[in-house]
Amino acid sequence: MRNETDQNYSDAEIISGIKQGGMLRQRITSYLYHRHVDFVRKGQRKYHLGEDEAVDAYGDAIIGLCNRINNEAFQSEGNLTGYLYKSFCNRCVDRVRKNSSSSIKEQVELLPNMKTEAKTTLMRLIESEDMNQILLLLDKIGGKCRQILVESEYYGFEVEELTERLGFKNANSLASQKHRCMSKLRQLLEKRKDRTI
């Protein structure tokens, strides 16, 4: 397997790779992470953050950039490095101010394939929900189900790529399994609601 540090990607290649999703997106993200990892040290010095905090801020900046690119929200007038550094500094400042509410709003805004009205409703729901409890439900659907849903919905793996990656016989059996996993998660969410009522 090619090492992330061996290959150089241009900004255009990074953007197109992230948009493509799947394995290429993971490889490009890892490459991007390696390329600017010295930001962590700079952030520690500039904002007097602990290493863990600076590492988290850097990870958030990388993920934020990838999501922004994926959601077509990235304006490519400046270069990627400049944008990433600015974003990283903002996240360091958030940590200095212990501010996390802005990041949830930003994350909802960056959800791909979701219309604005749906995002507004979702923001309202998040405010009234215990999200940790909902995340725990995702663990209850089983490791395989979680992997199928996360890799197809979050990482953007194509059906063919995921079929091979997860060892399914064909795309149809993966689609059926994904449908079952989704239903299982919805049922758990529904039951949780019933219990709280």
Added chain:
Amino acid sequence: MISENMESEEKSETTRQIEKYIQGRMTPTESADFERVCRENEDFNEQYHLQLLTHWAIWTAGQEDQKTNLRKIYQEISSEKKRISVARRKWFSLAAVVLILVAVAGISVSILRSKRLSPEALFSAYYEVPRAPETLGAGGDREQLNQMYAAYRKGDYLRYTEKYREQLLIDTTKYSEADFYFAISLLELHAPTEAAEVLDRTSFVPEQTMWYKALARLKASDLERTRTILDSIIRDPGHYYHNQAVELQRKLP
């Protein structure tokens, strides 16, 4: 069973419609209808909210997974940096050890060198006062010479040198031994350079003269000339002082 299947299909259709709305694939009219149903039908609205939360849960889980993966990458990079740093430190330590060893060796050599005998000490180790000359028969200059030799025998080197300097009429070609003992007296009186100069011009017993000349230069700490004279002695294997010259040459600082 049939009713269960029908219910399931109905749910799937509802899910598809909700998904179509969420993704913004409905026409404005369809969207308006969807929003109206949500307002009027609480169950449908609940399904819509569940669908949104499902998306959010998966998305958040994906982000958490990705954060964990990125932290792992950071740990790998850190470990690699530490490994390189440790390897570099090992090399620096090794280089430091080598430097220390070289320094210790250098100091040891200089200590050993300093322990070598000084020219003065070497002179004392190899110098022996030549035996006093025989008393000459009476007549002419011999009377004065005998008085000088008597002083030499007594170890009164100062008197010998004074007498030698007074006897300007002495024919040194005839009595070259007087020059030799004058040089020895000068050595005894700690005037090695003058002694060596006197030995330079005397023709008395050449092998002995050469050896004492080397010792005179050594006492004067003129190591370069000492070596030159010793080299001349060493080049002649039959020289009376050959072995002593080899030994002294080796011990020179």
